[in-house]
Amino acid sequence: MMYKGIFKRIVPFFLTFAAGLFIASFFVTIATPNFNFRRGSNKYKEVQRLRTENQELMRTNCELRKQMEELRKNSSEVSVDYVLGPSTLRLPGMRTESAGRPRTTVLLVFTTASA
Numbered sequence: 001m002m003y004k005g006i007f008k009r010i011v012p013f014f015l016t017f018a019a020g021l022f023i024a025s026f027f028v029t030i031a032t033p034n035f036n037f038r039r040g041s042n043k044y045k046e047v048q049r050l051r052t053e054n055q056e057l058m059r060t061n062c063e064l065r066k067q068m069e070e071l072r073k074n075s076s077e078v079s080v081d082y083v084l085g086p087s088t089l090r091l092p093g094m095r096t097e098s099a100g101r102p103r104t105t106v107l108l109v110f111t112t113a114s115a
Helices: 002-024 038-073
Strands: 078-085 105-112
Touching: none
Parallel strands: none
Antiparallel strands: 078 105
């Protein structure tokens, strides 16, 4: 008699649990989780690389702002002349464009005013 009471309580539980898993399997994958920790270490390295790059860019930005302020202070002493040169003028490190397209090279000449 005792086994019959336990059987009446446990079997419906397992049947309900199995039905719930069956219905849930339509919406989510029911499998053991895949703990892939290698991807996390790559993310950490990527975040560190981005932080370093960001700090370097911030330093460069600060240096450029200081240079710009110096140029603004000295702007009364410097004049800029624009000189249009022939299209064959090439500066070291200048990238060449595809043939057939017209090019105009602008050369900036900085001169200081002597007082």
